[in-house]
Amino acid sequence: MQAEASPEALTDQPLLFSRTVDRQMIHRAAVSEVFVTDVRAVTDRLCRVGVQLPCSHSYYSDHCQDVPLADVLLVLEACRQAAIGGAHVVTGIPVGESMLVNRFEITVGRPELLRLDGDPLDLTLSTRYLGEPRRSGRVRNGGVEQNVFLGDVEIGRHTMDVTFVRGSQHAALRRVQRGSEPPSTRDLDVPDPSGQASPLRVGRLHPHNVVLTDPVERDGLIGARVTPHPGNRGLFDHAYDHLPAMTLTEAARQIALAGHRECLHAAGFRAVFHRFAELDAPVTVTAPTGASRPGPAGAPRHVEVPCLFEQDGELVAEITVTLTTVEFP
Missing domain, CATH: 3.10.129.10 (Hotdog Thioesterase)
Incomplete structure (x- = not known):
């Protein structure tokens, strides 16, 4: 560009x-x-x-x-x-x-x-x-x-x-893809707090803003289920019939931060969406763990974290998160 x-x-x-x-x-x-x-x-x-x-x-x-x-x-x-x-x-x-x-x-x-x-x-x-x-x-x-x-x-x-x-085209498309009427985010259950990721682990302070459940690290990867709170109006300003792109992007950021133990800021995202993330089947996200790579002396540390979203064995989305430290003058 x-x-x-x-x-x-x-x-x-x-x-x-x-x-x-x-x-x-x-x-x-x-x-x-x-x-x-x-x-x-x-x-x-x-x-x-x-x-x-x-x-x-x-x-x-x-x-x-x-x-x-x-x-x-x-x-x-x-x-x-x-x-x-x-x-x-x-x-x-x-x-x-x-x-x-x-x-x-x-x-x-x-x-x-x-x-x-x-x-x-x-x-x-x-x-x-x-x-x-x-x-x-x-x-x-x-x-x-x-x-x-x-x-x-x-x-x-x-x-x-x-x-x-058009709105009517969207509704028809969703019915054809699913073979049924899709549910609404207004009907989602509130996630069980006992399995939620710790807010601090995913860069948050309030549990209401955590979107991951049961994070597990194994063999250089970290994975979790995507479980946003349906009452979070920052994510769900209105009703959706799928998990929207912004919610999946938040999940990508949280899994990236959970897998990297430094105080890093998200400075960019690169995303491809292959299909709708349905509301009535589990969506999982996985990402590699590791450390940021150092740049030249005095330059910010930087890492790109590729995150994969799957549902029913199919790839839903790929979102790469750019994490960086921020240096202030």
Whole structure:
């Protein structure tokens, strides 16, 4: 992906950060889970989006960190919301149409700049859309490229391959794939706390944010079942008929942190999704254990952890987590 100019150079109109956009525009049920504040079209394939990251959040702020940083998954969620909102504004995709993620990659190259000192962070995203419309004029398969700026400094990039489907098409697809009506996350049982991973082991403080049960280390691998709490509104803002990509990504981060005994931050993810993670059969995740590899003298330590998700003997998703130490000036 080519580097973008600072988004402020794209137009003279400044983005607004005074309030969030309509929650329906970015497919959220709760106003408190909306982080997009403004969307401005530049061309029919490019827009600028304003995002405000909250200084405190029950899910995204719950981490074991000496110095609090904005969560890279919060940046990812902001990118996802910006991509959805921008698609409605610049490409004409109707509000309510689903965006199914096939793969994504996010890298935050300057995580130290996301330090939280008591004030929310205002980010600007340059969002470009890829994909050609069909004869009907609708884009079925497309892509998104985003550059993330804090002020004039580019701090990260995000790319995503997606499939756009109407709500009725999604429901029909799921019934055909399963041969039955899928259950809802609203009907999930609360995980048995006796088997949950220790919050500190997976980089969390509150048990409500732990998504792994029965972690076991053996022969250089660590494995666990994926068991998120259905009442966690950071993960399940609304009802789903499968475990969504963001929940699997959180599970990947937690298994990666559990397998590495150092104080590391997640600074990036690379994910491919092969099939839906169903709610009515166990989903497991495995990852290698080990230590971060040292870089040059004084450079941050760094490791990439590949995580595999399986269900009923089939591969559901592959998510590689980039862990790093963060050096502050």
